[in-house]
Amino acid sequence: MSRISLIALAQAITKVRVMDIQQKEPLADEIFRVRPHLLASVVVQKRMGVSLEKMGFLFDLLFICFQAMKESGLTWPLIKEGEQDRQLGHYVGSVKFGEDLGTGLRDQAMRQYIEKSTGGLVPITL
Secondary structure, three states, X not given: OOOOOHHHHHHHHHHHHHOOHHHHHHHHHHHHHHOHHXXXXXXXXXXXXXXXXXXXXXXXXXXHHHXXXXXXXXXXXXXXXXXXXHHHHHHHHHHHHHOOOOHHHHHHHHHHHHHHHHOOOOOOOO
C-alpha cells in the first residue's frame, strides 16, 4: 500500500493555507469532477446542523487531503457508498463505546480503532 509522504502533506498544507476562496473554487470543481461523493459528504453537513465555521474546517481538511494526494502522484481508490456507510457505522460504534469509559481507556480504545482502520499506517498522538 502506498502512502502520502510527509513532504507531500506539508506542501499541500502550505498551498491550501495561502489560497483565498477564489483559488479554492477550481480545487472544489476538480474534487466534484473526480470524487463527487467526497464533496457531497462535506456539503451535506449543513443540512445536519453543522455550523459554517465547522464546515470551513471540513472543506479545508478535504482540500488539504485532496491536494496532498495530487502532490504525491497517488490516486484515491473509489469508495462506494455502502463501504462508506459501513465505516461510518464502525466509527459511530467506537465513539458510543468510548462514551462510558474513563479518559485513559477511551484514548486506548480510539488508538486501537485508528490503528485497525488504517492498518497501523498513521502515527497516533492523542
